[in-house]
Amino acid sequence: MAVSEMAGEAGVSSSGFKITPAAVAPSKKKRNLPGMPDPEAEVIALSPRTLLATNRFVCEICNKGFQRDQNLQLHRRGHNLPWKLRQRTTKEVRKRVYVCPEPSCVHHNPTRALGDLTGIKKHFCRKHGEKKWKCERCSKKYAVQSDWKAHMKTCGTREYKCDCGTLFSRRDSFITHRAFCDALAEESARSQTLPISPEGNPNVKAVVASPPPPPLTPSTTVVSPALSIQSSELPDNPIGLSPPTPATTCLTTSTTISTTCASSNTSSSCTVFASIFAPSTTTQISQLPQTSASSYSNNVSSLARPHSSTTHPTIAGLEPTSLSLSTSLYLSLNNGSSLFPTPENQDSRHYAPSPQPAAMSATALLQKAAQMGAAASNAPLLCGFGLTTSSSSSAAQKSQIKPESGAAVAAGLGLGLSSVENSGLTDYLVMGPSPTFGNPPMTRDLLGLSIGGGSGGSTGRLSALLNSFGGSGFDVTASPTSYGGGPPERKPNGPTLL
């Protein structure tokens, strides 16, 4: 995509246009990838003032403002002023996409550009603008007047009420809810032949097949035999449930879902990782002893079963994660000693264990990552990553893993590696279409780290990564030679992978 300045339109105020450089993306596909706009499109970056401006075109006689030049020109006719309507250019116009000027916005990125001018204006207004319009009935606030108007049209006008008391503004959601609502089930149990009106019926608790409480016992049995429900007849007995007994039977036996997350899928455990993400790890991980695998496992297993009985999504808030890890990482930082000369580490101690990454720039993060490599310690942090290796050294290694420093880096990172370099890990990663999940038996050492000699190898790889962040067509050979006297970095696998 190429970027161009917006051709100046005849506005009275000068609008500041910002040019954003962007790379050219070669594309042979005609159809856009889902999620990405046309690579051939022209990316336009307008300034906030332009986007927020409503009436940029002002009549010099009466100061009436217009959103579009065409409208102003038509107005000028009324003043008997010379006017000129510009013809639409007949030559083919390149498709234009618009980016948001707010740097932190997802639409700032040209791959997330929006396809029309009105869209980007509305977006900017909605997202980054002030919500000036308020609905009186429900207090919803809107930044864009047309949104507010649209809302006013429907707010409080149509309301559907289910017997259970829930209100709906849309009919389809009302219907769907009603079909499955307990209130209907109860009504059906009592009713005979008459249809039931939506307007309230007393809530009589009848004996119906109400949903069982969330099952606590994993059950993988296939559901019981096909249950045929005929509701075309109107039997005298409670309907809709035909024989109540089998119904309840099948309910209690047939929940196949409780094992969640496909216990059949995961052969190996990744609840080790759950420990990172469980909120209760905040204090636990940071207090883990250095090399106590067993106690760690105890901790992990106790963390591995998040509350299935709560009614809240048991995602186990990730928020504390970064906090806890940051904290513990910070602790390890103080403990570790540097193996590498840390060049300009003036901001290395600015590490704020904050869950808000905005507080830490990418610069600092990546730098931190590199310096973690420098800190040699047995810090058991992030050991939940569990990427452990054997401590045996094997001669035949993949070429990428330089024999010097990986362990040190890993140790410093506290990423729970042990002797990465002499790692049996090399053999296991078969990430092709036909994976082999069989692993050579290895002694696992979650926490212990045997540190090999250290120098710039792995950090060199990191720096190669960082280089790839730096500039278009970045010639890999221009990557930093070294900074610790280490061997040449793993060059070609950096950018070319992308």
Next chain:
Amino acid sequence: MKTELRASTTTSLSLQNHNLFTSPQGSLAGALKGCLGSLDGACIEKLLLHCASALESNDITLAQQVMWVLNNVASSLGDPNQRLTSWFLRALISRASRVCPTALNLNGNGFVQRRLMSVTELAEYVDLIPWHRFGYSASNSAIFKAIEGFSKVHILDFSITHCMQWPTLIDALAKRPEGPPSLRITVPSFRPQVPPLLNVSCEEVGLRLGNFSKFRQVPFEFNVIGNSSSFSSSSTSSTSETTIMSEESSSLFPFEVLLSQLNPSSLNLQEDEALVINFQNWLRYLCDEPNVEIYEGASLRDTFLNTIKSLNPRVVVVVDEDSDLSASSLTSRITTCFNYLWIPFDALETFLAKDSPHRIEFEADIGHKIENIIGFEGFQRIERLESGLMLSQRMKNAGFFSIPFGEDTVGEVKALLDEHASGWGMKREEDNNMLVLTWKGHNSVFATAWVPTNGGSLED
């Protein structure tokens, strides 16, 4: 700005502010100088790709370094990029752990304990954003039209949203001027173990639909097929086949068992019945890799479609998400996944608060998908989504041709989207008669309708 990932060519990458970079000198800090102040989507994507390629090339050190950085970006309660990153990171960790199972082996239930919803909660869930309702609306409308004139309808429902689609169809059928047809819905007993998850069985769901149908005076019947132990009444001819399969194998090869039951006798097909096949977010779970041994080089997915065609359905509606997430290359999947799934995350961000439990659930379910797409390979990678374009080609190859959605359908869907805040849109793809839900112009979900060629009953 970002280039597509291509295996064969080396493309240059740049960031938005590349000219802010100074050429890195020999020091790490020099390399870092000028890096973006905040990690934007492109940056994160790069990190993800680096992590993946590091894993693939056994460079655990680098992988972990990148993971560490990502972990500091990720936040399940942050902005959409942060949230998305957190799920990607989990998936990568999951992948890394899978190839190196620890001695702990805690019988992992997977990462995230996804809670089970009640039916009413699920009803609410599917209406958080029009993501699902779009497909329901388009499909139901196409179905309604296709069964015109029939007094008996049989729907074979393959979906992951537990029949949430049907109340509105039942409602529409109830209001049919010539009176409602009798409706029979058949669902497979096996359901891929993916969210959204219900705390009740499909029979219970069927019960409630039955209640509702009775309430609306629509004759209704609900069946479950696919158990090797038993299936609907007149199935004597297939008994011999299925007794060979034990209970265990039916759970190992559930789709194969299901496939074996897709015949007129097992399904109890009637001559005067309009047979409707509904695929909603489901075809993706059928393996798309060619299988020489069993299916003579075709894939399970193709074989399934061929079998469906042989049932001579009145109409086949297919709804799914519009992205190709089944490439064999991990890095390709990561890229496509990241560049597609920002869409629902962005939509949720627009409508729901940062700490909304519904939003977190919805995102977790997407995270579950991400984990499978990125964390697994082979038969365990069950999420093999293909885009509308690819799916359409597959349907054509299987002997279907697409039918357009009527103007009233389009009108209904538009009305639905108008009721949701702006940002949601719809477009029609003429060549495949596809309706596509768009968010801020980006394709999200596609809906298509098909009839079999050579004997499609619409010609009668």
